[in-house]
Amino acid sequence: MRKILVVGAGQSGLQLALGLQSHGYEVTLMSNRTADEIRTGRVMSTQCMFDTALQHERDLQLNFWESQAPKIEGVGISVAVPGSFDPGPSQRAIDWVGKLDGYAQSVDQRVKMAGWMETFAQRGGQLVIHGAAVSDLDYFSRTYDLVLVSAGKGELVSMFGRDASRSPYSEPQRALAVSYVHGLGPRPEHPDFDAVRCNLVPGVGELFIMPTLTTSGRADILFWEGIPGGPLDVFNGVKDPAEHLSLTLELMERFTPWEYARATKVELTDAQGTLAGRYAPTIRNPIGRLPGGGLVLGVADVVVANDPITGQGSNSAAKCAAAYLASIVEQGDKPFDEEWMQVTFDRYWETAQHVTKWTNAMLGVPPEHVLNLIGAAGQLPPVAHRFVNGFDNPADFENFFYEPEKTEAYLASVTGA
Numbered sequence: 363m364r365k366i367l368v369v370g371a372g373q374s375g376l377q378l379a380l381g382l383q384s385h386g387y388e389v390t391l392m393s394n395r396t397a398d399e400i401r402t403g404r405v406m407s408t409q410c411m412f413d414t415a416l417q418h419e420r421d422l423q424l425n426f427w428e429s430q431a432p433k434i435e436g437v438g439i440s441v442a443v444p445g446s447f448d449p450g451p452s453q454r455a456i457d458w459v460g461k462l463d464g465y466a467q468s469v470d471q472r473v474k475m476a477g478w479m480e481t482f483a484q485r486g487g488q489l490v491i492h493g494a495a496v497s498d499l500d501y502f503s504r505t506y507d508l509v510l511v512s513a514g515k516g517e518l519v520s521m522f523g524r525d526a527s528r529s530p531y532s533e534p535q536r537a538l539a540v541s542y543v544h545g546l547g548p549r550p551e552h553p554d555f556d557a558v559r560c561n562l563v564p565g566v567g568e569l570f571i572m573p574t575l576t577t578s579g580r581a582d583i584l585f586w587e588g589i590p591g592g593p594l595d596v597f598n599g600v601k602d603p604a605e606h607l608s609l610t611l612e613l614m615e616r617f618t619p620w621e622y623a624r625a626t627k628v629e630l631t632d633a634q635g636t637l638a639g640r641y642a643p644t645i646r647n648p649i650g651r652l653p654g655g656g657l658v659l660g661v662a663d664v665v666v667a668n669d670p671i672t673g674q675g676s677n678s679a680a681k682c683a684a685a686y687l688a689s690i691v692e693q694g695d696k697p698f699d700e701e702w703m704q705v706t707f708d709r710y711w712e713t714a715q716h717v718t719k720w721t722n723a724m725l726g727v728p729p730e731h732v733l734n735l736i737g738a739a740g741q742l743p744p745v746a747h748r749f750v751n752g753f754d755n756p757a758d759f760e761n762f763f764y765e766p767e768k769t770e771a772y773l774a775s776v777t778g779a
Contacts, residue, residue: 370513374662413464436557460746503656521650547624648707
């Protein structure tokens with residue numbers, strides 16, 4: 363029986379560990395926190411998983427919360443009139459919603475990771491609660507057939523060198539601020555179904571709102587992405603959760619009053635329901651070299667860390683775990699050597715490159731043809747439908763999003779012009 367060590371208990375690490383376990387591997391999982399510490403700790407993300415990623419969970423029968431989590435049937439786009447928020451309140455230039463072919467869902471990672479970790483242990487997996495250092499991995503690499511690193515922060519990430527050719531940004535492109543709330547009303551435009559709402563405020567940032575399942579049941583996530591140094595970049599140093607929510611709502615009232623109108627009665631889900639921070643989007647080399655000569659393979663956002671502006675983080679983690687699992691199983695008894703590690707990452711990059719390209723494009727100032735496309739979606743339901751389903755399959759944006767000629771040809775094909 364081949365022995366595999368997975369370091370890090372997030373979406374990718376746990377999905378991989380449970381998947382490997384189901385295939386009969388002897389799996390050890392290292393986490394720096396217990397399941398209870400995760401469950402009662404601070405929110406970790408703004409995950410919204412689309413159909414392909416959810417299917418990877420279903421394939422491993424890990425979709426424990428599917429019947430409880432809200433079914434997100436659409437994605438809505440609103441764009442503020444540039445400058446209309448000065449002095450405010452903002453007005454909308456664009457507002458529409460498109461339907462997803464398969465519903466999306468969001469489960470608070472405190473719920474999912476704690477539940478999956480307990481499942482892994484119940485199924486006989488070896489769970490080690492320990493914050494791993496490089497020196498630990500140096501030792502473990504000699505006792506395991508493969509070491510996978512899926513802990514995306516801290517010392518371990520330094521083993522994986524930055525890939526400058528694939529990382530155009532060296533600084534954070536957004537300041538992030540998250541609040542989990544109860545009491546948000548429905549969007550009056552579609553009160554009969556749930557949707558992720560993406561509100562773009564040109565030159566300022568973005569507000570995303572998504573239904574979720576948290577530790578206390580149904581909730582909604584309010585998520586500001588502010589251009590650094592701009593009017594949304596005000597959460598640094600805010601420690602009090604109530605102050606964090608108050609700031610969130612003040613900014614909504616000024617920049618997205620149409621969303622603020624349904625948020626006047628919200629309250630935080632719990633004292634740990636806020637999060638703020640920033641990081642530079644970075645692609646890293648997938649193979650880490652240990653001081654003793656051993657090799658480890660980086661997983662998901664250890665090696666491909668995109669900004670959350672396109673909502674792809676947990677989706678990419680699930681897709682990475684699925685690709686790696688397939689590569690490991692296919693390798694059989696052959697060694698997990700450097701060549702195999704590179705090929706395994708390249709297999710994932712086939713998918714991830716499209717996410718990175720789309721995300722980096724959305725971080726910049728949108729060119730005229732993209733604004734025309736988003737505007738046209740308000741009048742042309744097939745355009746709205748195709749755009750929002752790109753959240754599930756970002757590779758499709760190659761066909762109609764990046765190049766003005768392709769955008770014009772696509773819009774002409776829809777209108778018959």
